[in-house]
Amino acid sequence: MNPTVLLLDDSKENLEILQRMLKGLPGMETIATLCFSAGEQALAWCRANEPDICVVDYNMPGMDGIEFLMEVRKLPRFKGIPMIMVTGSSESDIRQRALANGANDFLTRPVDPEEFRARLGNLLTLRMSLISPLDRVERLAHDVELLARQALEREHEQIIYKLSQISTSRDEETGNHMHRVAHISRLIAQELGHDAQFCDMIYLAAPMHDIGKVGIPDKVLLKPGKLTPEEWEVMKTHTTIGYDVLKDSSSSLLRMGADIAHSHHEKYNGQGYPLGLTGEKIPVVGRIVAVADELDALLSVRPYKQAWNFKDALEHLRHERGRHFDPDCIDVMLRHIDTILDIQKKFADEPAVPVSDMHPLRRGAA
Template identity: 40%
Template sequence: MSASERVFDVSGSTILVVDDEPINLEMLERMLVSGGYREVVTTEDPREVEPLVEQHRPDLLLLDLTMPYRDGFQVIEALKARYPGPCDLPPILVLATQQGEEFRHRALEMGARDYVTKPFDRIELLMRVRNLLEVRNSIKVLRDEKRVLESMVVERTREIHDTRLQVVRRLGLAAEYRDNETGMHIVRMSKISELLGRALGMQEEALDLLLNASPMHDIGKIGIPDHVLLKPGKLDEHEFELVKTHAIIGADILSGDDSELMTMAREIALTHHERWDGTGYPHGLQGEEIPLVGRICAVADVFDALTSTRPYKQGWLREDAVEYLRSGAGSQFDPTVVDAFMGRLDEVYAICDEYQDSTGIDDDLLALAEESL
């Protein structure tokens, strides 16, 4: 059924009629039923209105003004207090014997949508009922369609986010496989980065970005020739300058996407080799000129790189790597980040133990690396 068909099909609407005169209720019910409305609820007692509205969720309320216990104005006030949302309260068609404008104006000012006087003209009453129900139904259709669209947007946003994460993870792994047989370095490094970010007070959303952006820190290694990247001995000056270009290469690879994830990944790739004292590369940033995520990843990356065995080196003992970080606080590293690292050594070691390197690459190991990020 199309939206327009749903708008004009009001015969299934629920109508609540409130009038203290039984003869009026009987007459109104007959009029509405003869007009094609199948769900008509009636009451003579205005004190029953709120429970009936709660029970039946009517699409329209026909309300008499002059009644015992509570008049129609008091009923409207009570309903507005209970259902403050503009779409929560059903439209109210006031029924009254009063001809004075002050009654009509007051009822409309209080929120009634229409006003008819007794005795009723059947055709006029049914037309007013239909008009109000069509408006009500239109609002409900639009609200439902809005919910559907919002749900589609959420789903599409999630799909885009998931796709970006897959790109990040696989490119990060591809870069890591250049000089590490398993790619678990980026898992450990990203989880240590998240740990440090949490210790430094980063919010959950930012921590999630950090966890998923940090694996791209060395994506620029893709652009470094194997004979340099995998050289078993010490690099000469020209080779070292060539390796240093991986920060710029990584930032270039990650450019062109302004999402929060890729923006942080680009920032990390560009700045994780900057030094606290300004002697790092590629731009010689100093102190807090270096983004916090770059300072965090510098500590996490260096520790795990030092303790990892690569084709061109043996891994350091953890205690030696910790001492290296301690001695570099204030020169190579942000001392605040190093302090956070030292305060969570047990958790850092637990991450290293859980995500150890293994020899060779297989599907299970690839899945573990991807699922861990």
């Protein structure tokens, strides 16, 4: 048998002890062990995966062991999965509550290694014997589906990157501009406290911010001089064009791209476009990408402007804190200037762009 064991304990030391105890479990060829230090993390994994047994600590900050049992037992595939509760107490009320919410067995600390292996081995043997051939087929199908979905997501990422390249191929921006905006956007999202999935998604979706430029006529998009008021109104429509193209997608990534395309020229004080949204009414993805895009554009040469020097670019962004840009996003950027400089160097345009003290406002910022 090759079972999967989920271990949940907020103590790293306890997790290491339990892992050592699993070695040499009778009748088990190899054991896949998954360790979690928080109930919320373990529950998130269980929503998409299925272990063969769970060993759960009772006393944890946030979601305790009994709360984890209550939630995981609500998942369809977890009705018959054995749950061992590890406690530092022999109080009967804790055991009764645990039993009422799905615990199959108990271990009291300090855990005796032989008792641990015996109890775990008995429950695993029972678990594996009860898995019918149909159950095994369903589990295999689930694993194959998961692998196929992951492969599809990787292909999906390539499609999104190619979509983003379409806009840069008609504009003065470069592919490296997309990389820089993507990395800076993910950095800001991480430092604002967003979860890993959100940060990965904004990294992939941020390069689509100007996808709507594919619908702007060349005579406007590529004009080297100042745009007339009428041309400027046409240029501003790239936000709604991008949104309309992406908004109805079944892909959450493309829908995030739609929100970014639509809102990355909104301003915190309500003076932006296309909707004139204010403050937190602007989607957070738009607020994040707006800062990343502006900083990189200021530092880049365009047909209608020279590059700003780094000091002046930062001073401009400080000045626009709470006016054009979300104050929290600006504060994160200013705290991580060294990391952002590393991103700029790693994805520098070739040939190297000279930095000039001339800095007329970039097109699209007004």
